[in-house]
Amino acid sequence: MMQQTYIGIDIGRSSTKLVAAWDHDGSIQRKNLIFPSAVSPAIEITDATTAQHARSDIVAVGERTFFIGKTALLQGKDEMTGGLRDDWAARPEHMALFLGSLHKLRLGGVPRVDTAILVLGLPAKHYASQHKQLAKQLSAQAPGCTVRLRPQPLGPLMRALFLDDGRENPEIDPDNERWAVIEIGQYTTDFALLEHGQVIETASDSGPGMRLAAEQLIRELQNHRGISIDLPEATEILEKKVVRHFGESINVEPLVLEAVRPLANVVAQKAEQLFGQSVRKLNGILVAGGGASLIQPHLAAQWRHARLVEDPRFAVAEGFCRFAIAYHRSQAAVNVGQGSKVA
Structure with missing residues (x-):
């Protein structure tokens, strides 16, 4: 070859x-x-x-x-x-x-x-x-x-x-199994459903991505710490859970978790709308993307077969x-x- x-x-x-x-x-x-x-x-x-x-x-x-x-x-x-x-x-x-x-x-x-x-x-x-x-x-x-x-x-x-x-x-065995994907990116969260070897057209759609959580974090930091940040910095803080402020590293994990909650609710609602009764019958929900580690625990609390993919x-x-x-x-x-x- x-x-x-x-x-x-x-x-x-x-x-x-x-x-x-x-x-x-x-x-x-x-x-x-x-x-x-x-x-x-x-x-x-x-x-x-x-x-x-x-x-x-x-x-x-x-x-x-x-x-x-x-x-x-x-x-x-x-x-x-x-x-x-x-x-x-x-x-x-x-x-x-x-x-x-x-x-x-x-x-x-x-x-x-x-x-x-x-x-x-x-x-x-x-x-x-x-x-x-x-x-x-x-x-x-x-x-x-x-x-x-x-x-x-x-x-x-x-x-x-x-x-x-x-x-x-x-x-x-894709021909005999059902799998869903929730891919959480910066601008969109994308959804897909595979049933018995076929991608289900009506379950392929997009919703808000991590930008929603980043914008919420901007408000949280301003309201609770009086710290003003921009969107790229908010995106970085969502990952590291630490903000640099006049030479000091401040742990803001509680604010990050709070900022993520509205997006997690939106993602779960969108998934339920798209996957419907299929959720119960799925072999698994693959949660991927840059925001996956923050959103997956919320999804797993509702659907225990929602699992974080490797890397x-x-x-x-x-x-x-x-x-x-x-x-x-x-x-x-x-x-x-x-x-x-x-x-």
Whole structure:
């Protein structure tokens, strides 16, 4: 079989996660990367050392040049609010993160990036209306690659269905089982339901994401501690549960837990609406995404089979990477007449 590179990309509204795998001497090598989904117009950096550090964070989209990642945060002072909109995937900032992802993987030593199989996601509620146009745009920018778009919440499901070498997971029988996914991102929480091998269309939708909790935390800190923070800082505090204030590290875990509660209620209500009576009959609910560790305990209190997936922040990118491997191997099997279950 021809050696191939497989890349799962999760361009989230707060961070971009990449999982790359490639064939090497009969085995599969892997590399994970994560960087902030910050984008700003590039400016000249006069300090030579700083300019060298920024080298991996500079990307051109058409005639425009952008900083991405940490450089955009530090030099461009990006507050990462540009991604909090429904048409974000069609904007040049999203393309900058896509092209920047490939650039970072090349610099990181991943081979054959320019001919890789790339799998990316869109929020469930936007997939039907946006995936064809986005796939066309991405393919035009990466003409040597095979680009596949999938609904975002299918990433954690693919992670469960396939092993890390692309083989089907023998512990799960998708044709005879029922699984749900709740993927909690920054801008949206995405839902998916698989019953007897079929994704249920009416259960694929999106609701509010961790931005709701971040905005609540901003209010909590102002009301209870008199501390003013912005959205990127609130997002970071939700994860670390500590705020830096005039040289002091203040533990604010009680405020974080309180800020998360309204979102947890909204997510549970949306899941109940979408999954209905199927919830009781599910083999499990896979809870993934950057906000999963904060929301899953609330869901498990209501549904004891709601479980946190391993490494939930990378679950979408990992699942898409595994799907890319499975897709490639299924195509090879079809070429030799063996058939495949991978669509």
